Amino acid sequence: MIKRILVCGAGGFIGSHLVNKLVEEGFYVRGVDLKEPEWSKSKAQEFMLADLRETDQAAEALSGDFDHVYQLAADMGGMGFIHSAETEIMRNSMLINLNVIDQAARNGVEKYFLASSVCVYRDMQIGESELSEIDAYPANPDNEYGWEKLYAERAVLAYGREFGISTRIARFQNCYGPEGTWLGGREKAPAALCRKIAESTNGHIEAWGDGTAVRSFIFVDDLVTGIRKLMESDIEEPTNIGTREYVSVQELVQIVANVADKKIEPQWISGPVGVQSRNFSNDVIESTGFKPIYSLAAGLAITYPWIEEQLLTFNS
Numbered sequence: 071m072i073k074r075i076l077v078c079g080a081g082g083f084i085g086s087h088l089v090n091k092l093v094e095e096g097f098y099v100r101g102v103d104l105k106e107p108e109w110s111k112s113k114a115q116e117f118m119l120a121d122l123r124e125t126d127q128a129a130e131a132l133s134g135d136f137d138h139v140y141q142l143a144a145d146m147g148g149m150g151f152i153h154s155a156e157t158e159i160m161r162n163s164m165l166i167n168l169n170v171i172d173q174a175a176r177n178g179v180e181k182y183f184l185a186s187s188v189c190v191y192r193d194m195q196i197g198e199s200e201l202s203e204i205d206a207y208p209a210n211p212d213n214e215y216g217w218e219k220l221y222a223e224r225a226v227l228a229y230g231r232e233f234g235i236s237t238r239i240a241r242f243q244n245c246y247g248p249e250g251t252w253l254g255g256r257e258k259a260p261a262a263l264c265r266k267i268a269e270s271t272n273g274h275i276e277a278w279g280d281g282t283a284v285r286s287f288i289f290v291d292d293l294v295t296g297i298r299k300l301m302e303s304d305i306e307e308p309t310n311i312g313t314r315e316y317v318s319v320q321e322l323v324q325i326v327a328n329v330a331d332k333k334i335e336p337q338w339i340s341g342p343v344g345v346q347s348r349n350f351s352n353d354v355i356e357s358t359g360f361k362p363i364y365s366l367a368a369g370l371a372i373t374y375p376w377i378e379e380q381l382l383t384f385n386s
């Protein structure tokens with residue numbers, strides 16, 4: 071029998087890529103979101119518009135005998151958004167997460183996936199040794215988005231224990247790729263830098279911080295592969311999904327500039343930078359056979375032209 075899959079957040083960046091992969095794999099998929107994907111039509115067999123903060127709408131979205139649920143819906147954005155919308159994140163994402171797991175339990179869902187984040191970890195100094203998943207405790211996330219994700223993880227684990235739902239929880243690294251938000255204040259660093267560099271005619275761009283913060287980024291196709299590997303594994307505990315390639319923000323600018331074939335001199339300005347560094351282990355997800363394929367340069371070589379094209383269309 072073909073498995074019936076529900077994807078919440080199916081109109082978003084990662085959710086829309088995940089839906090397409092699941093359909094290609096032969097699953098029957100219902101996508102749910104406040105909106106349909108912005109850039110290309112969802113391949114989901116059904117797409118339902120619903121506000122998952124509302125219990126009755128979440129109940130309707132979850133009805134229909136779904137075997138597996140992937141919960142990616144969230145009030146979400148890059149550092150600028152995370153620091154300016156604390157109460158929206160706490161309220162909206164928490165309501166969504168509680169409604170979806172509660173309705174999953176009521177509907178007898180067999181397996182439940184939650185999109186969490188490496189924002190659950192504390193700020194780190196550059197050069198500190200890797201944190202593994204259990205090092206999320208004692209908890210000290212850098213922002214409210216991270217606290218909400220920790221709470222959501224705990225809610226899913228608690229429902230899993232009480233209702234016998236098999237749980238999969240992925241702590242995503244920063245993700246980038248085509249069809250991700252690139253404008254409007256919710257975009258993340260790779261997309262924002264691609265846009266700024268595509269716009270720059272004189273080699274100057276403004277970038278937040280001083281360029282020394284260290285980050286790692288995963289290309290969306292690799293992340294979706296990691297999600298599927300985790301879902302097919304028997305790992306019930308929260309699991310990091312990312313790459314082992316770390317760069318400073320200054321190096322990230324340079325990689326995008328190389329892809330764009332432009333000489334770029336960033337002007338570093340004050341802004342919400344987030345943590346100084348984050349260094350976490352990928353041993354658990356790699357034990358499933360997962361191995362990211364795209365280097366940052368290879369992923370940006372696909373992402374930059376897409377953002378450049380969006381910009382041309384936007385400005386025309």
Ligand code: NAD
Pocket residue numbers: 078079080081082083084085102103104105120121122123141142143144145146147162166185186187188241242243244245246251258
């Ligand atoms: P996104 O903003 O593109 O997708 C989230 C989707 O949730 C959006 O389409 C949005 O419309 C939907 N949504 C928001 N409120 C809703 C509501 N009330 N009812 C129904 N749908 C609602 O974000 P994304 O980058 O695709 O992230 C997906 C998940 O992965 C999120 O849970 C996010 O926190 C997590 N995550 C993402 C990253 C990243 O780098 N993109 C990193 C770590 C974790």
